Amino acid sequence: EAGVTQFPSHSVIEKGQTVTLRCDPISGHDNLYWYRRVMGKEIKFLLHFVKESKQDESGMPNNRFLAERTGGTYSTLKVQPAELEDSGVYFCASSPSADRYEQYFGPGTRLTVT
């Protein structure tokens, strides 16, 4: 069984540019989460999809961040325009409906905004 995959693994962009991160959850997992770790700090929740619907987006920092989940499969997280403080590692996780607490994490995308 393939795990959670994320693309790209690294991204370096300039302030003001746009970046789109992609997450492919484990097949059949209805729940998809985005988290972020800023350097030296804790991993913080961004948002939670159940299938294609946003269940909880209380962690989204501001309206420069836009998350979508097309057809309840893969998800994208777009940052537009990027700011320096957006740098960090963005993790995606997925879990099945039967046990939404058993979250499987991807390797993360390291975003550097210069």
Added chain:
Amino acid sequence: AQSVTQLGSHVSVSEGALVLLRCNYSSSVPPYLFWYVQYPNQGLQLLLKYTSAATLVKGINGFEAEFKKSETSFHLTKPSAHMSDAAEYFCAVSYTGTASKLTFGTGTRLQVTL
């Protein structure tokens, strides 16, 4: 609001020695508690979880943790450290109920020396 405190951002033990990583939580409702491990260049892997069953939880790779409600703690232990245990460890808490987002501690980097 729920929160997690991990005492010690870095812990160093000798190979064969006891591993003890500390985690204290704050939650206004019965918590679900988790330990995750992140090896270099990999995603987070679930070590073990407490979801209101047995208070002593056994996980993978010889790790276990004990839920102590009176102390609001969920410390992670392993009787004998191995070089391959060197990694970063994260304690996390979640609510019971409909929300399943994780709230993480700041992480503890475990170093194992010969």
